[in-house]
Amino acid sequence: MNDASALGGATGISLEHAGFPHLTLFEWEAHHLLATVSGDGVIKTLITAGTEVQQRLAAQEFMSRELADLRQRATTPTLTKNKTDIVRLDISTYSGEGKSRLHLNRSFCEVDIAVEARQLSTELARTRYLLPKLAAKAKECAIGKLVAGASCFPTMASMKADLRLAFEPPQDESLLRSAFLSLKQGRISMLEYIQQARHLVSCVTTYPVDMATQVHDFVSGMTLATNVFI
Template sequence: MEYERGAENLPVDTNMPTGSPNAAATHVAREDCPHLADPEWEALQRLSTVIGEAAVATMLRTLSPTEQHGVALGFIMKEQREVAARATVSTPSPPRVASLKLHINSYVGREGEPLLRWLVEADTAITARRIVDPLSKVAFAMSCLGGRTRGWAYERRITDPTCFSTYDVFEEDPRHAFEPPQKEFRSRAEFLDLQQGKHDVHAYAQRARYLVSNIVTNPIDEATKVVTFMKGLQNGPVKAYLFREYPGTFEAAITLAMQEEFSLRQAKPHANVPRPIPRPVVKPTGGPEPMDLSSATTAGPQQRRGSTVTMPVSAQHLCTQPRADVTILGITTGKQKTKATSRRGAPCW
């Protein structure tokens, strides 16, 4: 055996490991564990940062390969559980939105009943109930039908179970079944000749909106809608105000017309209120109040020097006792006779 000389001229064995005496006990090379897969070896390296390298090295030297696989797999599953727990805490679940159950009127298909308005109500109720499935939408809409429309829908389902495959198809089929032919042409002609007449601005605007909504294939441009709406208004302040402002869109014209009509209605009650007439102020005097004889009437022809004063009918109910005879300056009230003298001076009645 060959030896090398060290710093102090002592023999040194080159085959002995150098370094710390505990280095071999605390470190295990990858080549020493060929039975472990790469993920398992990496898991054991992460485990060494938790329990120490010496504990992992001792475990690898003392445990069998099967037990080493179990330790590595257990540590991997523990890490996965911790990651899942942190993700649950850090990511709060979104708030649950409760569905709103709206009630809509049934569509029975009467003449003049607006189908488009009912479809809008059905769409709103479906959105509020958070119905997403197309077949569920169709089922809900069919449950809101009534009269002959309900019978028509379910009879079609009997003959063809796949007739309403989507909700769009269900919306289109009732138009052909219950609306008059050439509905768009009729709506266009009625809108272009629409007049307010005896209706208020609100009813006139709602009718104009309904007619415009029926024109889908070839819609009317905004300028034509604005001019037609303004032309159909009654001659008055509302129409003059719109021609002065000249709104750019159909909805803006409706808004301005309704606001102007509301302002006029609010101004009319204040303009028709009569002004109070001031009453003359009577200054009180210290003496006796003069008697008002304007309502006195003559009871009969004047036969004597006095005249009879009759109490008004409106004041007779105030007297609870027979009235007394009162003589006022030659005026006789009641049935009192006037004292007179004869030619020879003797008194007579």
């Protein structure tokens, strides 16, 4: 499907992915799908007036909702699997190098969405799907271990854990947790403040931030003008 024609059809304007280099292909496709869900006005405002941060966070939230919906549907037993229900998604590759690379948790989020959409039920299929989505040093590391021992990754979770040890910066989740706890609204809009808070919380997966702490720190970080209405 042509991204520009579909997104342009929903917004009434002609857009190309090349005009939004800060969005990955997967994030661009998320905006493309979001346009059909949210309507013309919302998506047009986001892609023409929203900041790069707002555009990326909107795509991430949409992907998270889609993943939650897919998981909920997967828990409902069905007698047969209809091949027409299988969705094939193109996702970004993770190289493990470069300052502009995707955050590892975000990369895994894309993989999880695609795995659920493709209805890959066996661990072998899941690990073999993740492998081609790696590039550069990350792919070299994984293939090197597979050559040494074909059974080194019995599950996709074990492959993810190995990649985290190799490429996730030390104390990465601790830094993200600290960033959330110190987040202040300042002069940014409430929408952007909410999106930044959600993004930081979603990246802390090993020891998630409990809801009471989320609420307390979110309210504490709001500007005084907003806080008086709480």
